[in-house]
Amino acid sequence: MLKEGxxxxxxxxxxxxxxxxxxxxxxxxxxxxxxxxxxIALSSSMHMMPVVCMGGDGSRVRVCPAC
Known part of the structure; x- marks a missing residue:
């Protein structure tokens, strides 16, 4: 169960x-x-829209390079 922190x-x-x-x-x-x-389909005619909806103080998004 999730708790604060x-x-x-x-x-x-x-x-x-x-x-x-x-x-x-x-x-x-x-x-x-x-x-x-x-x-998750990678070759689709539909566009993917990434959404971060649980953000708040202290949240962050990292985009990592393809290796």
């Missing part, structure tokens, strides 16, 4: 390095990440 880590990988799809994983505090979606 917990960290929620959300990782979206749209590189398609190991799968033909993108993935979304979530972790709480220092727990291991759990994959929530592993079938």
């Amino acid at each position: 917990d960290y929620v880590h959300i990782e979206v990988d749209l590189r398609g390095l190991h799968l033909p799809f993108g993935t979304l994983a979530v972790a709480i505090n220092s727990e291991p990440a759990e994959t929530v979606f592993d079938d």
Whole structure:
């Protein structure tokens, strides 16, 4: 259960390095990440709109380079 002060880590990988799809994983505090979606289409005619909706004081977004 989440409580005040917990960290929620959300990782979206749209590189398609190991799968033909993108993935979304979530972790709480220092727990291991759990994959929530592993079938995000990478080649679609529809545009993806990333939204950070749980922001607040101390929240941040990092964009990591493709390796």
